Amino acid sequence: MNDAVEVKTLIIDEQEVSARRGQTILEVARENGIQIPTLCSLDGLSSVGACRMCLVEIKGSNKLLPACVATVYEGMEVTTNSERLQKYRRNILELLFAERNHICSVCVSNGHCELQTLGQQHGLTHVRLPYRNPDLHVDASHERFTVDHNRCVLCTRCVRVCAEIEGAHIWDVKGRGIDSIVITDLNQPWGESACTRCGKCVQVCPTGALFDKSKVGADHPKYPDFLPFLNMMREAQ
Amino acid sequence: MSKLKLATVWLDGCSGCHMSILDMDERLLAIAEVVDIVYSPIVDTKDYPDAVDIALVEGAVASVDDERKIRKIRAHTKLLVAMGDCAITGNVPSMRNPIGPQAILDRAYIENASAQPQIPCVVVPQLLRVVRPIHEFVKVDVFLPGCPPSADTFHAALTALATGVPLDIPALTRFGA
Numbered sequence: 001m002n003d004a005v006e007v008k009t010l011i012i013d014e015q016e017v018s019a020r021r022g023q024t025i026l027e028v029a030r031e032n033g034i035q036i037p038t039l040c041s042l043d044g045l046s047s048v049g050a051c052r053m054c055l056v057e058i059k060g061s062n063k064l065l066p067a068c069v070a071t072v073y074e075g076m077e078v079t080t081n082s083e084r085l086q087k088y089r090r091n092i093l094e095l096l097f098a099e100r101n102h103i104c105s106v107c108v109s110n111g112h113c114e115l116q117t118l119g120q121q122h123g124l125t126h127v128r129l130p131y132r133n134p135d136l137h138v139d140a141s142h143e144r145f146t147v148d149h150n151r152c153v154l155c156t157r158c159v160r161v162c163a164e165i166e167g168a169h170i171w172d173v174k175g176r177g178i179d180s181i182v183i184t185d186l187n188q189p190w191g192e193s194a195c196t197r198c199g200k201c202v203q204v205c206p207t208g209a210l211f212d213k214s215k216v217g218a219d220h221p222k223y224p225d226f227l228p229f230l231n232m233m234r235e236a237q
Numbered sequence: 238m239s240k241l242k243l244a245t246v247w248l249d250g251c252s253g254c255h256m257s258i259l260d261m262d263e264r265l266l267a268i269a270e271v272v273d274i275v276y277s278p279i280v281d282t283k284d285y286p287d288a289v290d291i292a293l294v295e296g297a298v299a300s301v302d303d304e305r306k307i308r309k310i311r312a313h314t315k316l317l318v319a320m321g322d323c324a325i326t327g328n329v330p331s332m333r334n335p336i337g338p339q340a341i342l343d344r345a346y347i348e349n350a351s352a353q354p355q356i357p358c359v360v361v362p363q364l365l366r367v368v369r370p371i372h373e374f375v376k377v378d379v380f381l382p383g384c385p386p387s388a389d390t391f392h393a394a395l396t397a398l399a400t401g402v403p404l405d406i407p408a409l410t411r412f413g414a
Contacts, residue, residue, distance in 0.1 A: 103332060104413025105322055105384035111413070120411040125380035126325045126372060133334035133367060218413075 010076040025067035025078055026054055036080045037089060037121065039114060040155035041068040042204055044227025046164060051155055052092055053118065056080045064088070090122050098129040099178070100136060101150035102207075109208030110218035115153060116207075136181075141191030144213055145202055147182070152209035154180055157224075158201035165230060170195045182209075241290040241399055244276035245320075246310060248303045249330040249368060250296030253385040254321040255279070258293070260388035268392075271399045287313050291398055293320040293381075297330045298369050302362035311375035316398065318379040322412055324371050325382050331368040338364040381406060383414040390414075 008019045012029050019028040024047065029036050040051040049066035056067045059077035067080070079085070096102075096115060104110050136149040156173060159182065163169040170193050174183045185193040202210045204224045211220055247255060255278060261268065275289060276282045285306070292314040298304050311317055322328035333341045342364070347354040371377060381394055390410045397404040 097326075101332070101335065102412075103326075103328060104411075105328055106332075107413065116412060120407050123407045124412075125382055125406050126319070126370065126377070128372075130373060131327060131331065131334070131369070133331070135335035 005074065008072050008074045008076075010072050010074070010078065012078040013080055019072045021072075023072055025056060025065070025070050025072055025076075028072055029067065029078075029080060034080060036067050037118060038068060039118060039153065039206060040157065042157050042161075042224055042227065044165070044224075044231050045157060045160045045204070048156060048160070051096075051153070053089055055085060055088060057082055057085065086122065089118075090124060093119050093122055093124055094127045094129055096153050097124075097127045098131050100132070100134060100152065103150075107151060107208040108211045108215055108218060108220040109151070109222075112218070112221040113208060114206035139184075139190050140213070141189035142195065142197075142213075143191060144197060145190065145199065145210060146213055147184075147190060147210055148208065149181055150209075151207045152182060153207055154182070155206055156182070157204040157206065158182060158210060161200045161204045161227070165227065166196060166198050166200055168194065168196050168198075171201060240271060240273045242275045242286065242288065243272040244285065244289045244292040244310070244314065245274065245278070246276070246285075246292060246294045246296075246306065247278045248294065248296030248306065248324070248371070249299035250321060250323040251329070252278070252295070254293075254295035254323075254383075257383075257385040257388055258391050261392050262388070264388075264392050268395055268399075272395075285309055285313055289314045291316045291318060291395075293318045294324050294371055295320045297323045297327045298365065298371055298374055299330050300362040300364050304365065304374060307371050307374050316378045317371075317375065318381055318394075318398070319371050319377045320381050321386055322382055322384040325380050326412060327368045327370050328384060334367045338366060379404070379406070381410065382412045383410040384412075386410050386414065 006021050008021060010017060010019060012034055015032060017028055017032045026036055037053045039053045041047050041054060047068040049069040052066060054067040055064040057079040058065055104116055138146060138148045140146045159171040159173060162171045170184050171182055174181050174187055184190040184195060202212055203222050245255060274280050275286045292310050294310065294317065298307055319325045323330055342356045346356045383390060393409055394404060
């Protein structure tokens, strides 16, 4: 159990795998073709463990760990898809759907939405919790983009891509708990902020919360795949 | 064997789910071999019958009348199917929830009325404060999401329900489909 050893061997879903020191459970699982569902995590951005979709079980511990931030150790035994985890993941999705006003049928991301897809993958046919119906606003002050807080899941991908990749840090989170909301600058309208108009936040947004005004109907697929390449090119320089 | 008694109900929805049922086209003939439609917006029966085998309910519960209807339907139905996103999530009708019924009525009948602005209060049922899915009022046996569920989804679902074959709904449809 020497932490200085560079290569760790562990078990994920009864499969023996090896990993480099410091790798996350999620990275190692994906390298070995084991799929763990994620929502806030995105290849190319830092991980925050916010959404809890990637929770996994570790043998010998009664705590569930988010696979996107939990690092591997020698002899670790990970279960990624037990009945208990599936139940929690469904609960999380239902909480997300009940928290804000997600109306798939009228959303620009209908058919391209990560929340909607996760719901379907987890067998969600209805939400057992009462809907909160919060009164949230839509900011269309930007000349190219709109933010609809009704559809936001607070994954903070927009905050991270703007700060870490674009380097502008226009996006941030205001408030605590259920009152949390993403803001531009110091809660100024997006159109009046120091936004560089790069559009990366729109591309990484998993739902229809951030969208391009030129898109109509449900014709708004997003393309976040550029991020790892951007990082690779920067590291190469 | 006698035919199954099928009811279809239209609460606060756009009738799109019913249109989608009709989109089964010639497959409706095969469905009609095993079910009798005993109550529906497309048949002339005024009162909900006593012993219905399967009820397909479109629309959310938005008024006191919807609430009365869904409770009666539940009491007289063996298998209650929430049909489409309005019945299951509230969907488009529920978009008024953060605003409230009074503001909506004012906008529709007072602010935008060019002649005799007045809010209708006779005959039409009173709106509930919030539009809610039917499972918040009564037990629902099957949830069939979609806006609307496709004709293929209806065909697969009705065939399975009529014959008792297991039904994998997430493989067929989803919210917003």
